[in-house]
Amino acid sequence: xxxxxxxxxxxxxxxxxxxxxxxxxxxxxxxxxxxxxxxxxxxxxxxxxxxxxxxxxxxxxxxxxxxxxxxxxxxxxxxxxxxxxxxxxxxxxxxxxxxxxxxxxxxxxxxxxxxxxxxxxxxxxxxxxxxxxxxxxxxxxxxxxxxxxxxxxxxxxxxxxxxxxxxxxxxxxxxxxxxxxxxx
Amino acid sequence: xxxxxxxxxxxxxxxxxxxxxxxxxxxxxxxxxxxxxxxxxxxxxxxxxxxxxxxxxxxxxxxxxxxxxxxxxxxxxxxxxxxxxxxxxxxxxxxxxxxxxxxxxxxxxxxxxxxxxxxxxxxxxxxxxxxxxxxxxxxxxxxxxxxxxxxxxxxxxxxxxxxxxxx
Numbered sequence: 632x633x634x635x636x637x638x639x640x641x642x643x644x645x646x647x648x649x650x651x652x653x654x655x656x657x658x659x660x661x662x663x664x665x666x667x668x669x670x671x672x673x674x675x676x677x678x679x680x681x682x683x684x685x686x687x688x689x690x691x692x693x694x695x696x697x698x699x700x701x702x703x704x705x706x707x708x709x710x711x712x713x714x715x716x717x718x719x720x721x722x723x724x725x726x727x728x729x730x731x732x733x734x735x736x737x738x739x740x741x742x743x744x745x746x747x748x749x750x751x752x753x754x755x756x757x758x759x760x761x762x763x764x765x766x767x768x769x770x771x772x773x774x775x776x777x778x779x780x781x782x783x784x785x786x787x788x789x790x791x792x793x794x795x796x797x798x799x800x801x802x803x804x805x806x807x808x809x810x811x812x813x814x815x
Numbered sequence: 816x817x818x819x820x821x822x823x824x825x826x827x828x829x830x831x832x833x834x835x836x837x838x839x840x841x842x843x844x845x846x847x848x849x850x851x852x853x854x855x856x857x858x859x860x861x862x863x864x865x866x867x868x869x870x871x872x873x874x875x876x877x878x879x880x881x882x883x884x885x886x887x888x889x890x891x892x893x894x895x896x897x898x899x900x901x902x903x904x905x906x907x908x909x910x911x912x913x914x915x916x917x918x919x920x921x922x923x924x925x926x927x928x929x930x931x932x933x934x935x936x937x938x939x940x941x942x943x944x945x946x947x948x949x950x951x952x953x954x955x956x957x958x959x960x961x962x963x964x965x966x967x968x969x970x971x972x973x974x975x976x977x978x979x980x981x982x
Contacts (some may be wrong), residue, residue, distance in 0.1 A: 633952060636866055647873035659872035664867045670860055671853065679849035683823060686845030687838055693823070706962070742852065742948045749949045758957050761945050765901075765961035767936025775933045778912075784919035789921075790929035793981065795854035797934040797971045801964040808960060 672808045677735035678742075685739060689720050701726065708763070708806060722745055725760070732769040755813050762805040768798035852948070859947030863940065867903050889976070890914070890924055896931050901938040901965040908932065926981060927972055934968035 647656040685778045688694065701723045705713045713719040721744035728737035733794075741764050747756050772794060831838050869887040870876070880895045887894060892914050911928045918924045938961035946954050975981045 635958075636852065639866055639900045640869055643869040643873040643875060646875045646878070647869070650874035651877070652872060652874045655874075655927050656869060657852075659868035660865070663861070663868050666868065667857075667861050667864045670864065671857060672855070674860075675853045677848065678852050681838070682849035683845035684827075685847075686841040687831055690836045690838075690841045691827040691834065691902040693827040693830055733820070738944070739849070741945060744961060745945050745949055749951075755891040757949075758955060761942055761957045762960055762964070764945065765936055765938040765957075765962055767941075767942045769933070772933045773931055776907075779920060779929065781916050784920045786921065790933060793930045793975055797930065797968045800971065801935060801968050804967065805960060805964050806838040810883035812956070 659744070674735065678739045681712060681733075681736045681739045685724060685736070685743075688724070694720060694723055697723070709756045712748065712751070712756050715747070715751060718744060718747045718751065719752075722760070727763070728809065729768060731771045732771040737764065755809070758809050758813075759806060762804055762809060765808040766798060766802040766804050766805050770795065830951065854942075855948050856944060859943050865942050867906075867939070871899070871906055875955075887973070889973075890928070892917075893924060893927055893931065896928055897965075897969040900931060900935065901962055904937040904940070923981060927976060929973075930972050931969065934972060935965045938962055938965055 644656070647653065702713065702719075704721065705722055705726065709722060721740050724740035725737055725744055728734075728740055741760060744760055745757055745768060746761065772791070775790065775794075776787055777791075828838065831841075872921070876898055877893060879898060880891055884891050884894055892910050896907045896914075897912045899910065911925075911932050914928045915925050942954055942958045942961055946952070946957075
């Protein structure tokens with residue numbers, strides 16, 4: 632990844648110089664800290680809030696009532712690592728948050744899960760977790776619904792069946808590819 | 816949706832009250848733990864944003880867009896969206912809004928843009944954030960697999976379009 636960042640930046644600067652984009656690139660460079668501030672402000676403060684609430688949800692053991700629903704599914708995806716209670720809690724929260732389209736909660740629980748998986752040494756499950764989150768399958772894409780509503784769409788949910796199919800398919804394909812590569 | 820989330824929170828608060836779990840301490844501990852992520856995530860977010868900003872401003876994206884457009888009978892903006900979606904969600908959203916303004920929200924191309932935006936997540940951001948949080952620099956094949964899945968979601972959308980399944 633170092634190489635992608637390193638050579639990518641060299642390549643983009645050269646391309647920018649060739650296409651005479653110096654002004655735009657310098658502007659983008661100077662804009663970076665402000666973009667980072669905006670991103671961190673939203674991300675970290677939301678993470679703090681959701682982590683606080685997540686602690687309460689986990690302490691209440693509420694998730695255990697939904698075990699019958701998520702345990703078989705998570706066992707198929709992640710294997711035996713879900714026998715660890717902390718890992719199971721984080722992975723199930725991540726799955727629920729992704730499905731409900733709660734981006735920050737998904738990030739928060741995903742970060743918790745990945746640190747636990749690293750601690751307990753589950754490299755395969757780390758890859759599966761990351762790929763599932765890059766696919767970002769959601770049954771409630773609230774952001775898109777809000778945008779289409781703001782544009783006064785006649786059919787707000789017209790995109791929904793297609794994105795549901797695509798999101799579901801690429802998630803399954805991603806999991807299967809990893810399992811095939813790792814011969815699980 | 817709002818009801819569901821509020822009900823989950825209410826349910827867990829009630830269960831904590833029943834089990835006499837100290838909610839205040841749990842919440843404060845959670846917030847403090849959340850703050851720790853600032854120091855862990857900040858450096859990788861800074862580098863990622865710099866990379867993305869230079870990538871988008873270099874003109875490279877328009878170059879590959881204009882090169883590939885000859886192979887597809889779709890607007891250039893949709894193709895640019897497909898390229899930017901795995902890298903920057905904000906940028907692809909700006910392009911999507913441009914498509915909405917140009918064609919109208921209920922046009923076929925606007926619908927295709929909406930599908931593209933929701934079909935997958937920002938791969939580069941997710942991969943560098945997750946691996947950055949555990950200080951792992953080697954992403955193995957996950958980044959490329961993520962990009963492949965984004966490509967696949969674009970292919971699915973094109974198939975729907977060429978097969979006349981989107982109207």
